[in-house]
Amino acid sequence: MSLLVVEGLTKSFAGLTAVSSVDIAVEDQEFLGIIGPNGAGKTTLFSLLSGQIAPTAGRVVFDGRDITGWSPAKVASAGLVRTFQLMRPFESMSVLDNVAVATHHRHRSRRAARLHALEVIERVRLTDYVHAPSGNLPTAGLKRLELARALALEPRVLLLDEVLAGLVPAERAPIIELLREIHADGVTVLFVEHIMAAVMALSQRLLVMAEGKELALGDPQEVVADPRVVEAYLGEDYT
Amino acid sequence: MTAPTTERTVEVRADDPRLKDRSTARTYVALVVVLAVAAALPLVMGEQTETVAVRTLIFAIMAVGWNLMSGYGGMFSFGHAAFFGIGAYTDAYLLVEHGTSPWISMIVGAAISAAAGTFIAFLCLRYRLAGAYFALATFAFAQVYLLAVQNLDFLRRTEGFNVPLLPENSWWMMQFEQGSHNYYWIPLAILGLGLVGTVAFVNSRQGQYVQAVRDDQVAAASLGINVMRVRLLTVALSCAFTSLAGVIYTQYYFFVGPEQAFGSAVSVNAIVPAVIGGIGTVWGPVVGALVVGPLSEWIANVLRDPPAFLDFLQGVAGLDVAVYAALLIIIVLFMPKGIYGTLRDRFRP
Numbered sequence: 001m002s003l004l005v006v007e008g009l010t011k012s013f014a015g016l017t018a019v020s021s022v023d024i025a026v027e028d029q030e031f032l033g034i035i036g037p038n039g040a041g042k043t044t045l046f047s048l049l050s051g052q053i054a055p056t057a058g059r060v061v062f063d064g065r066d067i068t069g070w071s072p073a074k075v076a077s078a079g080l081v082r083t084f085q086l087m088r089p090f091e092s093m094s095v096l097d098n099v100a101v102a103t104h105h106r107h108r109s110r111r112a113a114r115l116h117a118l119e120v121i122e123r124v125r126l127t128d129y130v131h132a133p134s135g136n137l138p139t140a141g142l143k144r145l146e147l148a149r150a151l152a153l154e155p156r157v158l159l160l161d162e163v164l165a166g167l168v169p170a171e172r173a174p175i176i177e178l179l180r181e182i183h184a185d186g187v188t189v190l191f192v193e194h195i196m197a198a199v200m201a202l203s204q205r206l207l208v209m210a211e212g213k214e215l216a217l218g219d220p221q222e223v224v225a226d227p228r229v230v231e232a233y234l235g236e237d238y239t
Numbered sequence: 240m241t242a243p244t245t246e247r248t249v250e251v252r253a254d255d256p257r258l259k260d261r262s263t264a265r266t267y268v269a270l271v272v273v274l275a276v277a278a279a280l281p282l283v284m285g286e287q288t289e290t291v292a293v294r295t296l297i298f299a300i301m302a303v304g305w306n307l308m309s310g311y312g313g314m315f316s317f318g319h320a321a322f323f324g325i326g327a328y329t330d331a332y333l334l335v336e337h338g339t340s341p342w343i344s345m346i347v348g349a350a351i352s353a354a355a356g357t358f359i360a361f362l363c364l365r366y367r368l369a370g371a372y373f374a375l376a377t378f379a380f381a382q383v384y385l386l387a388v389q390n391l392d393f394l395r396r397t398e399g400f401n402v403p404l405l406p407e408n409s410w411w412m413m414q415f416e417q418g419s420h421n422y423y424w425i426p427l428a429i430l431g432l433g434l435v436g437t438v439a440f441v442n443s444r445q446g447q448y449v450q451a452v453r454d455d456q457v458a459a460a461s462l463g464i465n466v467m468r469v470r471l472l473t474v475a476l477s478c479a480f481t482s483l484a485g486v487i488y489t490q491y492y493f494f495v496g497p498e499q500a501f502g503s504a505v506s507v508n509a510i511v512p513a514v515i516g517g518i519g520t521v522w523g524p525v526v527g528a529l530v531v532g533p534l535s536e537w538i539a540n541v542l543r544d545p546p547a548f549l550d551f552l553q554g555v556a557g558l559d560v561a562v563y564a565a566l567l568i569i570i571v572l573f574m575p576k577g578i579y580g581t582l583r584d585r586f587r588p
Contacts, residue, residue, distance in 0.1 A: 050461060076463035088458035090451045092519075096257070101451045102462045104444045113444070114258050118251045130257050149462060 001064065003028040003188055004049075004080070004157055009058035011044055018044040020212040021058065026157070026190065031183050033203030033220065034192045037233050041212040042192045043085060046159045049190075050082040051075040063156070077105070081155035085162040085192075087142035089134035095121065096130050098145060102152035117152060124148045124178060140171040147178070157188045164195045176201060196234070200224070208233060266438050266521055274431045281420040289423055293491055295532025296426035297484050301505075302512035302524030303433040304481030309510075310519035311441060312473040313453030314360065315370070318377030319509035321359075321384045322352040322478040324500035326485025328388065331400035331495045334412075341413040345486050349479035356478030357471050364467060378506065385501035399496030402489060413490045426487045430525070433480050437521055440476065449473045481509060504560060511563050515570050517577025526579040534566075535559055 002025035011019040019041040026032055034042055047053045049060055051072040059068040062080055070078075090098050099117035100110070107113040121130055124144045129137060134145060143163050150158055160179070164172050176198050183189050183202070193199050199206065199220070206220040210232045216223045223229055251258075281289055301323055309315045329348035333339035339347075359380045363373050388394045405414045415421045440446040448469040451459040460466050489495045499505070508531075516527025538559045545552045552558060574581040 052457065052461070071465075072457075072460040073463050073465050076461055081463075082461055084458065084461075088455045090454035090458065092450060092454050093447075097447065098451075101447055101459070101464070104447060105463050108444055110260075110442055110444065110447070111253075111258065113447075114260075115251055115253060115255070118255060118257060122251065149458075153463060 002026055003030075003063060004190075005061040006049070007059050007061070009045070009048055009060065010056045011041075011048055011053065012056045017212050019048060019055075022209075022212075022214055024207065024214070024217070026188060029183075029186055029188055031189045031191065031202055031204045033199040033206045034190060034209065035194070035196070035199055035206065035233060036209035036215070039211075040209040040233075042209055043161055044212075045209070046082050046161055046190070046192065049075075050080060050159060076153060076155075079153075079156035080159070081150045081153050081157070082159035083146040083150050083161055083163060085165065087139075087146050089137070089142060089145055091133070091135035093134055094131050095126055095134050095137070095141075095145060095148075098134050099148045099152050102149045105153055120148050120152045124151065125174065139166045143167060143175065147175070151182065155187060157190065158182065159190045159192075161192050162194065164193055164198055172198065196224075260442070263438065263442055267435075270431070270434055270438070274427070274434075277427055278424065281423050286418050289418070289420070291533050291536045293423055293426060293487075294536060295528050296423070296430055297487055297491075298508060298512050298532050298535075299430050299525050299528035300426060300433060300484035300487065301481050301509040302516070302528055303430065303437060304477050304479075304484070305509040306477075306513045306518065306520075306524045307437060307440065307480065308356075308360075308474050308477030310513060310523070311437075311446065311453065312449050312470060312477070314364075314470065314474065315374045316377045316477075316506075317374040317510070318359075318379070318381030318506055319478075319481050320501050320503060320505035321377075321381040322356060322481040323485040323488070323505050323509065324381075324384060324388070324497075325352045325355060326482030327489045327495045327500040328394060328400075328485070329482070330486040330489045331402065332394065334402060334489075335400050340411050341486055341490050342411070345483055348482045348486055352478040352482035353475035356474045360471055360474040361467075364470060378503065381501060381503065381506055385497055388497045388501055397497055399494060399499075400489070402493040404493070422491055426484075426491075429483050429487065433483075434521060434525070436476075436480070441521070445469055445472055507560065507563065511567065513577075514567060515577055517580030517583070520577070520580050520583065522579045523577050527577065530566075530578070531563070534562065538562055 004026040006022055006024045008021045008023060009019055010017065010021050022045065036042055048055050051070050054069055059066055062078060067075055067078065090101060096114060096117055099120050100113040103116040104113040107116060121127060124147055126141060126144045126148060129141055137145060147163060164175060172195065179202060191202060203220045205218060206223045207217045208215040208223060208229045215232055216226050216229050224234060284292060301319060305316060305319050326348040329351060330341050330344035333344045333347065334341065359377060363376045368376050389397050405412060408415045413425065448464050452464060452466050452469060456466055485500060512527030512531045513524045515530055516525065517523030541549065542552060542555060542558055570577065576584060
């Protein structure tokens with residue numbers, strides 16, 4: 001059975017259906033890219049999967065358990081962890097303590113949590129900022145911090161919401177490399193992104209959303225050649 | 240389930256210098272030094288000064304309790320009179336009606352306060368009250384307690400309780416001859432406990448969690464933190480500790496009535512030192528209490544016996560609140576992080 005199964009997932013806000021009966025089955029250790037125009041429901045889908053908002057209809061099954069309606073904390077503890085498109089650091093804390101908040105999940109002692117946090121920080125290469133107040137980080141640093149906190153929970157599934165947005169190309173390459181590593185280490189990734197080069201380089205399957213619905217799903221090369229996808233999102237120039 | 244992400248993890252040695260927490264170690268050392276110096280003060284203080292010092296300590300204990308929930312927890316309480324009052328009345332009632340030791344009353348009062356605070360906070364958080372609405376709700380609850388006490392026969396309505404005088408000194412009953420230094424050392428020890436407890440809590444897992452929740456509730460929840468649970472735990476600690484100040488108050492002044500225990504001025508007394516000293520810092524409430532304690536004594540003297548050019552103030556009530564308000568405005572304008580918070584940021588490397 002697939003690791004993450006989404007059935008008929010729907011979310012309506014007063015008159016507007018942001019996500020409309022979406023069905024997806026994500027396999028263990030898969031890298032699934034998700035693209036679509038703004039307002040297609042990508043972020044809402046993540047918020048539904050991670051429990052920030054409750055669906056109007058449908059269900060989410062993770063690792064054989066129905067997690068529909070679980071609190072965000074419970075979902076995260078179960079191993080389904082998201083990052084935020086707009087970075088949300090704990091601003092009064094240093095980078096080290098930000099990540100230690102996540103590693104505390106496994107370690108009661110502050111010392112052990114910080115030790116483990118430092119390893120994660122090394123891994124995302126935020127080493128120069130260990131003791132910096134997180135509020136002072138540049139955008140690229142905040143993106144890495146988002147990633148570090150999520151990784152620190154040792155998730156089985158990562159929901160990455162535009163981790164490359166706001167970065168210049170030189171800053172993107174190392175993060176793309178890092179995502180490749182994370183995936184190679186066995187983490188299942190759902191990757192919402194607008195930077196098509198990264199989406200194509202990393203995704204094993206590609207989901208295109210438009211107006212809250214699945215527009216196409218399948219092999220990335222085939223999907224981007226689909227005329228409906230070109231019309232809805234990519235535009236005629238993309239080839 | 241194996242942890243898949245550890246494979247490429249860089250090994251960090253346990254003695255990595257970047258893991259040294261020098262600032263916490265320094266805070267503990269400073270605490271020991273300050274408490275030792277403070278403990279020696281009665282040997283050189285006059286009796287009049289010592290009265291002011293005890294008043295200052297009571298302010299500091301309340302503010303340290305308030306600071307846990309409102310400073311580190313980000314849940315601004317405008318109703319800490321409720322918990323001070325529960326402590327003061329638990330002690331008065333148990334002592335007068337049952338002859339119970341104040342030490343026992345501290346435990347009972349702290350437990351009742353923690354339960355009452357948790358209940359209030361649960362309702363507020365359950366219905367998503369935040370900021371000014373949360374503060375107003377806590378204020379309303381404190382007022383409810385005030386009215387309840389004023390209308391309950393077994394709590395003697397508006398009459399209050401007088402603590403019966405004992406013929407001899409007694410540690411067990413926390414009663415000593417007038418001017419005894421024990422009246423200073425006991426609240427000092429409680430304050431010391433509160434400060435050490437604050438540092439330990441802030442550096443514990445739950446303490447880190449509640450600060451994360453204060454900074455960004457959504458992000459904290461998405462990292463697996465049970466937001467409600469950690470907030471209620473912080474509220475319980477805050478309310479329990481503040482109630483100890485109420486017990487000290489009753490024991491020191493030998494009288495407690497509804498207004499002294501549950502009046503809104505008492506809630507202000509818990510807030511002002513912390514705000515003046517620095518919210519969400521270990522030392523802020525203490526620094527603030529050192530300003531507010533002597534100041535309140537001075538105001539009380541001026542009102543009792545004003546100098547000639549101020550004789551229009553004779554018998555005017557509420558001057559203390561007016562002075563606090565002016566002080567708060569000045570602090571908020573020029574030192575938004577409080578006296579200690581601002582100085583710390585200026586001298587931090």
